[in-house]
Amino acid sequence: KQEVTQIPAALSVPEGENLVLNCSFTDSAIYNLQWFRQDPGKGLTSLLLIQSSQREQTSGRLNASLDKSSGRSTLYIAASQPGDSATYLCRLREGGADGLTFGKGTHLIIQP
Amino acid sequence: NAGVTQTPKFRILKIGQSMTLQCTQDMNHNYMYWYRQDPGMGLKLIYYSVGAGITDKGEVPNGYNVSRSTTEDFPLRLELAAPSQTSVYFCASRPPWEDTQYFGPGTRLTVL
Numbered sequence: 001k002q003e004v005t006q007i008p009a010a011l012s013v014p015e016g017e018n019l020v021l022n023c024s025f026t027d028s029a030i031y032n033l034q035w036f037r038q039d040p041g042k043g044l045t046s047l048l049l050i051q052s053s054q055r056e057q058t059s060g061r062l063n064a065s066l067d068k069s070s071g072r073s074t075l076y077i078a079a080s081q082p083g084d085s086a087t088y089l090c091r092l093r094e095g096g097a098d099g100l101t102f103g104k105g106t107h108l109i110i111q112p
Numbered sequence: 113n114a115g116v117t118q119t120p121k122f123r124i125l126k127i128g129q130s131m132t133l134q135c136t137q138d139m140n141h142n143y144m145y146w147y148r149q150d151p152g153m154g155l156k157l158i159y160y161s162v163g164a165g166i167t168d169k170g171e172v173p174n175g176y177n178v179s180r181s182t183t184e185d186f187p188l189r190l191e192l193a194a195p196s197q198t199s200v201y202f203c204a205s206r207p208p209w210e211d212t213q214y215f216g217p218g219t220r221l222t223v224l
Contacts, residue, residue: 004154032211043116043202043215044155089154093211098170100145100213102154 002027004092006103014111015082021075021106023090028068031093035064035075038087038105047088048075080110113138116216118203124222125193133188133219135203143206144186145213146170146178148199155202161186162208193223 003026013019023033032051036044048057048064050073056065063076077084089105116137125131137144142163147155157170159178167178175197177189186205190197200220204213 009152034211041218041220043217044204044213045215046212049212098145098157098160098168100157102147104152104154 002030002092002094002101004090004101004103006088006090006106008106009104010107010109012109012111013080015080017080018076018078019080019108021077021088021108023073023075023103025071025073025092025101027094028071029094030068031095031099033064033066033073034091034093035062035073036089036091038089040086044089082110082112084108085110115139116203116205116214118201118216118219120219121217122220124224125190126224127193127195129193130189130191131193131221133190133201133203133221135186135188135216136184137186137203137205137214137216138184139205139207139214140183141205141207141214142183143208144180145204146176146186146188147202147204148172148197149202149218150199158188158201190221195223197221198223 005024007022034049035047050066061078087105090103092101119134145160146158156172161167161180203216206213
């Protein structure tokens with residue numbers, strides 16, 4: 001059974017720092033990996049989707065990488081801002097309509 | 113488009129009561145999902161549906177029931193509420209050709 005681990009569980013950094021969030025998984029037979037953002041009291045919003053054949057995806061200040069062989073993905077946030085404060089979850093896609101496994105998330109606080 | 117809408121936003125139930133959580137999407141998505149999210153945990157799949165008239169169990173279906181009579185609606189029924197069902201419930205949808213799920217804002221349920 002696929003297991004997804006996100007480290008750290010929580011992170012607090014001053015504004016302006018670059019930071020890296022980690023997502024590791026046990027079974028490398030995945031179709032893709034997606035990073036979501038969840039604001040308090042809200043649903044999940046998609047940030048970046050990396051297909052299994054890709055190494056990375058970029059959107060603005062966000063860069064996500066995928067290394068299937070080592071079972072790892074990272075989300076890099078450049079020049080962090082207080083508005084980046086949220087919980088970040090990674091989600092793996094395997095076979096089947098229900099083949100979606102979420103990590104527990106990293107709770108990120110950016111101090112002004 | 114309103115996207116995925118969920119009602120109610122909040123609800124307090126007594127043990128043994130029943131209720132239905134409503135979920136509607138106006139994007140004509142075939143796939144719909146119900147998740148629960150407990151504090152500090154990832155999302156656990158309760159039930160999913162790949163189209164009207166078709167539903168299937170996810171990882172944690174006990175204590176819940178679903179129906180899918182139309183493409184738009186996917187209600188989740190709790191028959192005999194228990195304290196263990198205290199959680200935040202999220203509904204999501206996606207088209208079959210896209211892996212990104214679109215999430216509703218969630219329903220926060222407390223069973224006392």
